[in-house]
Amino acid sequence: MSKVHNFSAGPCILPQEVFKEASEAILNFNNLNLSLIEISHRSKDFVAVMEEARSLVKELLNVPDGYTVLFLQGGASLGFLMTAYNMIGDHKKSAYINTGTWSSKALKEAALVGEVDVIASSKEDGFNHIPKGYTIPTDADYLHYTTNNTIFGTQFKEIPNTSIPLVADMSSDIFSQQIDVSKFDLIYAGAQKNMGPAGTTVFIVKDEILKRNRVDIPTMLDFETHIKKDSMFNTPPVFAVYVSMLNLRWLKKNGGVEAIEKVNNEKAALLYAEIDNNPKFKGYAAVEDRSNMNATFNLTDESLKEKFESMLKEANINGLNGHRSVGGYRASMYNALPLESVQVLVDVMKAL
Amino acid sequence: MSKVHNFSAGPCILPQEVFKEASEAILNFNNLNLSLIEISHRSKDFVAVMEEARSLVKELLNVPDGYTVLFLQGGASLGFLMTAYNMIGDHKKSAYINTGTWSSKALKEAALVGEVDVIASSKEDGFNHIPKGYTIPTDADYLHYTTNNTIFGTQFKEIPNTSIPLVADMSSDIFSQQIDVSKFDLIYAGAQKNMGPAGTTVFIVKDEILKRNRVDIPTMLDFETHIKKDSMFNTPPVFAVYVSMLNLRWLKKNGGVEAIEKVNNEKAALLYAEIDNNPKFKGYAAVEDRSNMNATFNLTDESLKEKFESMLKEANINGLNGHRSVGGYRASMYNALPLESVQVLVDVMKAL
Numbered sequence: 039m040s041k042v043h044n045f046s047a048g049p050c051i052l053p054q055e056v057f058k059e060a061s062e063a064i065l066n067f068n069n070l071n072l073s074l075i076e077i078s079h080r081s082k083d084f085v086a087v088m089e090e091a092r093s094l095v096k097e098l099l100n101v102p103d104g105y106t107v108l109f110l111q112g113g114a115s116l117g118f119l120m121t122a123y124n125m126i127g128d129h130k131k132s133a134y135i136n137t138g139t140w141s142s143k144a145l146k147e148a149a150l151v152g153e154v155d156v157i158a159s160s161k162e163d164g165f166n167h168i169p170k171g172y173t174i175p176t177d178a179d180y181l182h183y184t185t186n187n188t189i190f191g192t193q194f195k196e197i198p199n200t201s202i203p204l205v206a207d208m209s210s211d212i213f214s215q216q217i218d219v220s221k222f223d224l225i226y227a228g229a230q231k232n233m234g235p236a237g238t239t240v241f242i243v244k245d246e247i248l249k250r251n252r253v254d255i256p257t258m259l260d261f262e263t264h265i266k267k268d269s270m271f272n273t274p275p276v277f278a279v280y281v282s283m284l285n286l287r288w289l290k291k292n293g294g295v296e297a298i299e300k301v302n303n304e305k306a307a308l309l310y311a312e313i314d315n316n317p318k319f320k321g322y323a324a325v326e327d328r329s330n331m332n333a334t335f336n337l338t339d340e341s342l343k344e345k346f347e348s349m350l351k352e353a354n355i356n357g358l359n360g361h362r363s364v365g366g367y368r369a370s371m372y373n374a375l376p377l378e379s380v381q382v383l384v385d386v387m388k389a390l
Numbered sequence: 391m392s393k394v395h396n397f398s399a400g401p402c403i404l405p406q407e408v409f410k411e412a413s414e415a416i417l418n419f420n421n422l423n424l425s426l427i428e429i430s431h432r433s434k435d436f437v438a439v440m441e442e443a444r445s446l447v448k449e450l451l452n453v454p455d456g457y458t459v460l461f462l463q464g465g466a467s468l469g470f471l472m473t474a475y476n477m478i479g480d481h482k483k484s485a486y487i488n489t490g491t492w493s494s495k496a497l498k499e500a501a502l503v504g505e506v507d508v509i510a511s512s513k514e515d516g517f518n519h520i521p522k523g524y525t526i527p528t529d530a531d532y533l534h535y536t537t538n539n540t541i542f543g544t545q546f547k548e549i550p551n552t553s554i555p556l557v558a559d560m561s562s563d564i565f566s567q568q569i570d571v572s573k574f575d576l577i578y579a580g581a582q583k584n585m586g587p588a589g590t591t592v593f594i595v596k597d598e599i600l601k602r603n604r605v606d607i608p609t610m611l612d613f614e615t616h617i618k619k620d621s622m623f624n625t626p627p628v629f630a631v632y633v634s635m636l637n638l639r640w641l642k643k644n645g646g647v648e649a650i651e652k653v654n655n656e657k658a659a660l661l662y663a664e665i666d667n668n669p670k671f672k673g674y675a676a677v678e679d680r681s682n683m684n685a686t687f688n689l690t691d692e693s694l695k696e697k698f699e700s701m702l703k704e705a706n707i708n709g710l711n712g713h714r715s716v717g718g719y720r721a722s723m724y725n726a727l728p729l730e731s732v733q734v735l736v737d738v739m740k741a742l
Contacts, residue, residue, distance in 0.1 A: 042423050046430050049628060057416050057425045064413040071394050073409045075587035075633070078398050078709060111463040111589070115624040116610045143609070150608055230625055235427035237463070237589045237627035256502055257495070258468045272467040273582055275589035276401060277629050281427070357430060 043379035046357030047188055047332060047370040048210065049230040056284045056374075063280065074280055079273050087280050088269060094286035098295055099212075101219045101242060108241040108261065108269045109279045114209045114228040116259075117239055118144040121205055121224060122151045123255045124247060127179040133157045133202070135172065137194075138165045138187035139363065140207060148182070151253060157181075164364075165190040167324035174200045180223065186211035188231075189361040191323040191334030191368065197221050203247070211331050212240070213289060214373055215299045223247050231331070232373045234282030237275045289373065298373050305371045305380045306330040312384045318342060319387060322366060336366035342390060349386050358383075395731035398709030399540055399684060399722040400562065401582040408636045408726075415632065426632055431625050439632050440621060446638035450647055451564075453571045453594060460593040460613065460621045461631045466561045468611075469578040469591055470496040473557055474503045475607045476599060477576060479531040485509045485554070487524065489546075490517045490539035491715065492559060500534070503605060509533075516716075517542040519676035526552045532575065538563035540583075541713040543675040543686030543720065549573050555599065563683050564592070565641060566725055567651045575599050583683070584725045586634030589627045641725065650725050657723045657732045658682040664736045670694060671739060674718060688718035694742060701738050710735075 044051040067074035068083050077084055092107040101107065112120075121144070126132060130152040134145040136159035148154045155178060158169035165187060174181055180203040186193040188210040198204065203223035212227040219225065223244045230236040243261050257263050263271050289298060310328060313321045313335050322334035337343060350358055360366040369383060396403040419426035420435050429436055444459040453459065464472075473496070478484060482504040486497040488511035500506045507530060510521035517539060526533055532555040538545040540562045550556065555575035564579040571577065575596045582588040595613050609615050615623050641650060662680060665673045665687050674686035689695060702710055712718040721735060 044424060044428055046428065049427055049429060049431060049625065051428050052425070057427075060427075061413045061416040064409050064416065072396060072708065073404070075401055075409075075412075076396055076398065076403050077401060079401060079588065111465065111627070112468070112610060113463065113624045116464070119608045119610060147608055147610075150606070228625065235629055236431065236625045237630060254502070256471045256499055258464060258471060258499075272465045273401065273580065273588045275463070275627060275630065277587055278589060278627065356424065 041354060043353070043355045043382050044357055045355065045369045045371070045375065045379070045383070047361070047368060048372075049236045050357075050370055050372050051374045052234070052281070052285055053288045053374045056281060056288055059284050060277075060281045075277055079270065079276055084276060085270075087283055088274065091279050091283035091286065092269065094283060094290060095240060095242065098286060098289060099217060099219055099242070104245050105219065106243050106245055106265045108243065108264045109238045109274060109282070110241060110264060110269070111238060111275050113236075113239055114140065114207055114226060115143065117207065117226040117228075117241070118147040119150070120241075120259045120261070121182065121226065122148040123253060123259050124243075124261050125180040125203065125205055125224060126152045126253055127250045129177050129179045131155060131175075131178045133175055133178040133181045135159070135169060135181070135183040135198070136161055137168055137184055137192060138190050140187070140209070141182070141184040144182060144184070144207060152179070165192065166322060168192050168194055168327040174198065174202060176201060178202055180205050182207070186329050186331050188332050188370070189364055191329045191332045192327040193329035193331065195327070211329075213286075213295055213298070214302050214331060216295050229278060229282050234285050235278050237278030238282060240282075301377065302330050302371065302373065305375065305377055306333065308377070308380050308384060309333050309369055309371070312387050316387055318390055322364065331371060333369045333371065334360060334364065334366060335369075346386075346390055349390060353382055353386050355383055355386065393706060395705070395707045395734050396709055397707065397721045397723070397727065397731070397735070399713070399720060400724075401588045402709075402722055402724045403726045404586070404633070404637055405640045405726045408633060408640055411636050412629075412633045427629055431622065431628055436628060437622075439635055440626065443631050443635035443638065444621065446635065446642060447592060447594065450638060450641060451569060451571055451594070456597050457571065458595050458597055458617045460595065460616045461590050461626060461634070462593060462616060462621070463590060463627055465588075465591055466492065466559055466578060466580040467495065469559065469580075469593070470499040471502070472593075472611045472613070473534065473576060473578065474500040475605060475611050476613050477532040477555065477557055478504045478605055479602045481529050481531045483507060483527075483530045485527055485530040485533045487511070487521060487533070487535040487550070488513055489520055489536055489544060490542050492539070492561070493534070493536040496534060496536070496559060504531070517544065518674060520544050520546055520679040526550065526554060528553060530554055532557050534559070538681050538683050540684050540722070541716055543681045543684045544679040545681035545683065547679070563681075565638075565647055565650070566654050566683055568647050581630060581634050586637050587630050589630030590634060592634075637726075653729065654682050654723065654725065657727065657729055658685065660729070660732050660736055661685050661721060661723070664739050668739055670742055674716065683723060685721045685723065686712060686716065686718060687721075698738075698742050701742060705734055705738050707735055707738065
């Protein structure tokens, strides 16, 4: 069969060699003559997987001392609540920048544990840009933002400059570009974009946050529970952690985040140039805030829809539909998507 | 390589044909030329998986109308908290039977949302039996119990007779025996025993419980959130749901719960007969409360330890160590463990 160009927004493409190794481990893991998914999570073979996964996150993102990496369950959606519980402090107040669907959901959970100050929002403009020129209150316990907005195709180009603790949901751009982890008190990300398959969420927790005055937190939502047990308080999502580890190994072998960032810049530049130069298309997001991960665009002439979509199908391009809340098209160009696939898409756009 | 007899307590053995099909789907799912784990969870191919998994649960357990089946994340450990939030009502009081480690953890979370009445406990006897003769208060919002206690090897042989709503954590014996679901308001179970791999939890929710006066519940912990979205409020743990579906298909093909219950009874009878007849061994749990899933036993003469364990290794028997909190041995005989494996273990015990 011919190759599929997979632009799916997540769960998304991962490297072929990761699929191959994962597939083999389901039959026979580490030559144990047992499947990866039928062994105890307390066995030395699986404990080694968990430890390598945690340590690859630290290595690839240059995580400084004083931070703990956790692989948990529940998705970023449960992360919204865990963030609120673990970050709220004496002020009983948090600050949020609202840049889309996911940050809206995040701040909704924060309202359960304290006052929420939405200090900036692009909601009235259909979240088509990243707000600028906001003031960060000094009496909030933390500032939360979403680094990349998958649905609208916007991305922060700079880390907000703040004196209060900083939290970021990096679900859709973690491992795609270099970041200065030392600026953050908490980073979290659902796996199913650049890290691995759906089913686990990575948390990078500054240990210091546990030392503040904290509210009562249910056991499973408390980072302390998981830090004390090396991310194995209860049975972890074995397969999702294993495949994340394989994928992070692949990233390391291919030059790490610095190298992939260059490829990601190249892919984005190629596609956005076509969107800007081809009068049949227009971009959705403000040019200066365009996401390198998710390019959102529309046809200028809707009557070309059927023709364009039939050409996409012909070219084996998958997953290009925009999110149901925005419509149009969305090309997700995560780490494992080769430049070649973007070129195929651009060729189709040129030929329309 | 010779066959491994996998008595692991969970994650545990699943059928070989399930491993094979899961392994293939990682490379090419439904002939899409895409991996199961790189497609959108909103694609028709994955939505069909989720719907079949939910419907197989209903079919295999004869779930009556008026119940909704959900596949969520977080394990039974998060289920403890979700139970408390969703079941607490006007009485602000719950009743728990404490039969081991997991029920102890469950009632700890319940204390966050109301008063907890521990109506019976076998804690002082090292949880070696199931308490009897307790009184169930009529002013509690619900009664919670753990049907099978993996660590201590005890199992309820009857459903508690109660007029108040009944909740059961069935993590380690769901799908192993027929149950009358209509007696329960809520059943939940981590997948990693008889249902599938680690990474998802099944909830069988009586829709009626959502109609009572309810406390404020964080979005992700509220069953209503997930029921409204057909178990797809956020990205589900795709692989774990898929493999659970394959495993439930296997169970259906092999005669369903009624047929597997007979095999499970046969396996347990074979092993317990050896424990009782062989003076070198003694059982841990009270005879009348013995679990059909997890048989716990000890050597009567500890000096035989090294010899026994070397014979187990020689026979390719895996996962027989008791839980670290109890010691001794634990033979977990979940659905996919063949009678032949129990026979191999019994032969080793005879030969000691």
